[in-house]
Amino acid sequence: MARSSSEYLFQQVTIIGVGLLGGSLGLVLKEQGLAKTVVGIGRRQPNLELAVQLGAIDRFYSEPQEAIRDSDFIVLATPVDTYVSHVQQWGQHVPSGTIVSDVGSVKGRLVFDLEAILPTTASFVGAHPIAGKEKSGVAHATSRLFDGARCIVTPTSRTNLEAISKVRGLWEKAGSEVLSMDPMVHDWVLGAVSHLPHIAAFSLMHALKDVQDTSSETLHLLDFSGGGLRDTTRIAASSPEMWRDICLANRENLLKMVDQYIGQLQAFKQLLKNQDRAGLVKNIEQAKVLREGLT
Amino acid sequence: MARSSSEYLFQQVTIIGVGLLGGSLGLVLKEQGLAKTVVGIGRRQPNLELAVQLGAIDRFYSEPQEAIRDSDFIVLATPVDTYVSHVQQWGQHVPSGTIVSDVGSVKGRLVFDLEAILPTTASFVGAHPIAGKEKSGVAHATSRLFDGARCIVTPTSRTNLEAISKVRGLWEKAGSEVLSMDPMVHDWVLGAVSHLPHIAAFSLMHALKDVQDTSSETLHLLDFSGGGLRDTTRIAASSPEMWRDICLANRENLLKMVDQYIGQLQAFKQLLKNQDRAGLVKNIEQAKVLREGLT
Numbered sequence: 001m002a003r004s005s006s007e008y009l010f011q012q013v014t015i016i017g018v019g020l021l022g023g024s025l026g027l028v029l030k031e032q033g034l035a036k037t038v039v040g041i042g043r044r045q046p047n048l049e050l051a052v053q054l055g056a057i058d059r060f061y062s063e064p065q066e067a068i069r070d071s072d073f074i075v076l077a078t079p080v081d082t083y084v085s086h087v088q089q090w091g092q093h094v095p096s097g098t099i100v101s102d103v104g105s106v107k108g109r110l111v112f113d114l115e116a117i118l119p120t121t122a123s124f125v126g127a128h129p130i131a132g133k134e135k136s137g138v139a140h141a142t143s144r145l146f147d148g149a150r151c152i153v154t155p156t157s158r159t160n161l162e163a164i165s166k167v168r169g170l171w172e173k174a175g176s177e178v179l180s181m182d183p184m185v186h187d188w189v190l191g192a193v194s195h196l197p198h199i200a201a202f203s204l205m206h207a208l209k210d211v212q213d214t215s216s217e218t219l220h221l222l223d224f225s226g227g228g229l230r231d232t233t234r235i236a237a238s239s240p241e242m243w244r245d246i247c248l249a250n251r252e253n254l255l256k257m258v259d260q261y262i263g264q265l266q267a268f269k270q271l272l273k274n275q276d277r278a279g280l281v282k283n284i285e286q287a288k289v290l291r292e293g294l295t
Numbered sequence: 296m297a298r299s300s301s302e303y304l305f306q307q308v309t310i311i312g313v314g315l316l317g318g319s320l321g322l323v324l325k326e327q328g329l330a331k332t333v334v335g336i337g338r339r340q341p342n343l344e345l346a347v348q349l350g351a352i353d354r355f356y357s358e359p360q361e362a363i364r365d366s367d368f369i370v371l372a373t374p375v376d377t378y379v380s381h382v383q384q385w386g387q388h389v390p391s392g393t394i395v396s397d398v399g400s401v402k403g404r405l406v407f408d409l410e411a412i413l414p415t416t417a418s419f420v421g422a423h424p425i426a427g428k429e430k431s432g433v434a435h436a437t438s439r440l441f442d443g444a445r446c447i448v449t450p451t452s453r454t455n456l457e458a459i460s461k462v463r464g465l466w467e468k469a470g471s472e473v474l475s476m477d478p479m480v481h482d483w484v485l486g487a488v489s490h491l492p493h494i495a496a497f498s499l500m501h502a503l504k505d506v507q508d509t510s511s512e513t514l515h516l517l518d519f520s521g522g523g524l525r526d527t528t529r530i531a532a533s534s535p536e537m538w539r540d541i542c543l544a545n546r547e548n549l550l551k552m553v554d555q556y557i558g559q560l561q562a563f564k565q566l567l568k569n570q571d572r573a574g575l576v577k578n579i580e581q582a583k584v585l586r587e588g589l590t
Contacts, residue, residue: 181514185512185514188506189519192506192507192516193520193523196502196506197523200499200527200560201586202563203559204492204556205581206559206582207491207558208585209581210555210558211486212487217483219484221484222488222588222589224445224484224485226488228488228489229492231526231527231529231530232492232526232529232530233527234523234526235523236586237583237586240577240579244575244576248567248570248575254567255564255568257502258563258567259564260505260506261499263502264501265495265498267498267501269550269554272550272553280538280543281536281539283497286501286504287496287532288532290517291528291529292532293517294517294520294525294528
């Protein structure tokens with residue numbers, strides 16, 4: 001049954017970068033009838049053709065300008081370090097009242113930078129759906145990707161209230177629990193609970209290689225891994241380019257947090273060196289209590 | 296149906312410390328008819344009574360001597376740092392031909408120390424079933440605990456071949472895949488693939504607390520944990536006393552390994568500080584390849 005235009009949350013949505021996240025968002029928009037038209041922008045034509053076949057977008061362009069000028073919602077779903085150059089390219093064509101958003105894992109100063117480039121008649125509302133899969137690409141997109149996940153939106157003092165409300169509504173329709181957070185606080189929180197654990201896992205894999213390489217033992221260490229090591233390092237098998245970009249974009253928080261982590265490892269080492277039985281039990285007991293407090 | 300004594304792998308097994316591991320081993324011995332009699336030694340009478348009720352042991356003593364002198368298999372299942380004092384207490388009563396074994400997570404020099412205390416007519420065969428549960432205590436014991444797990448036995452040049460064969464046979468009957476390793480190599484391997492990841496997880500929990508405590512932000516960081524943090528730190532919720540003992544017993548390996556881990560974190564930090572895009576991708580790519588190679 002055809003809907004009248006006024007029944008849609010958005011008339012035309014443009015998704016810049018139709019991969020796992022962008023494609024899954026397109027499926028949500030189409031399946032739930034939230035957008036009359038969904039347009040994809042990307043560099044690789046076979047990928048965009050697949051996105052049309054899968055029903056994630058209605059049509060696509062390789063150049064964004066034409067789509068941008070008719071869109072009331074534009075979503076950046078490319079790597080975070082490309083956002084500024086994207087918006088510099090088409091920012092001046094964004095119609096008055098249009099909402100620009102994203103699905104990136106880093107916010108912080110980037111949000112203020114994008115606000116500064118966009119015309120004041122447009123609204124930027126940062127969004128970070130905390131969802132993903134081991135596999136990337138539109139071929140793995142699914143409208144259920146965001147169902148039950150958290151989505152953090154990061155409005156600023158400049159953000160239009162109606163725009164915030166529409167973006168929140170979209171992610172709620174996708175099944176997500178929507179939280180609101182200052183963009184700088186977002187990066188501090190995610191730096192601690194997501195980015196630092198990734199760095200811990202990357203470096204642990206390297207440390208095991210180092211332990212192997214600095215020994216004369218021919219037996220292959222990693223053949224003896226158990227569930228503990230597998231769990232601890234699961235997130236080490238993540239996309240290198242994506243994690244390079246996240247780490248660089250959240251560099252200042254992470255430099256400090258990695259130092260704090262090193263400080264804690266040194267403190268543990270000192271307890272061990274001193275054979276401080278009471279200190280070791282206290283340290284491990286506190287870690288256990290903190291871990292058991294995770295929601 | 297009653298068996299004749301010659302059908303049993305062991306006539307009388309004494310288990311020193313009837314907790315999760317000792318109790319589960321008792322259940323395996325009884326359920327599979329591997330031992331005619333299983334005797335438990337422990338300090339807490341209600342625990343030993345429960346072990347009898349559960350069928351993990353036939354009877355118990357609070358003092359070991361009486362059981363030791365009639366046993367052909369004795370298993371240490373108390374914390375590793377108590378082994379030496381236990382064996383010093385009753386070592387001279389161990390009958391000729393008796394096998395002494397254990398279920399501990401650390402071997403190394405401890406194996407040679409125990410060999411030196413025991414009479415030369417007895418055999419020590421170190422065994423490390425790599426199995427456990429979140430919960431401890433005989434109440435959680437099950438004969439399936441070792442099924443599908445690995446068990447590392449750590450014979451030395453002194454170990455009697457028949458004794459090795461009997462201990463291997465027991466763990467194979469318990470459903471484990473049995474591997475043989477030099478005691479020093481065992482501690483190096485387990486230090487890397489199990490003990491170091493535990494220290495990484497303990498210190499990561501402390502680092503997150505440190506990040507929280509050194510910020511003026513009132514929002515509670517750990518409310519925003521996702522699957523990545525939960526997996527990475529799952530093993531931080533382990534028994535403090537057990538992990539104090541393991542870390543102290545494997546202290547020399549671990550002091551070196553924690554340093555190697557800190558070195559890798561510092562290397563990552565340097566790449567981040569230098570905004571070395573190629574270096575970061577290479578680092579994360581290598582971590583991913585190493586992680587994907589885990590069996």
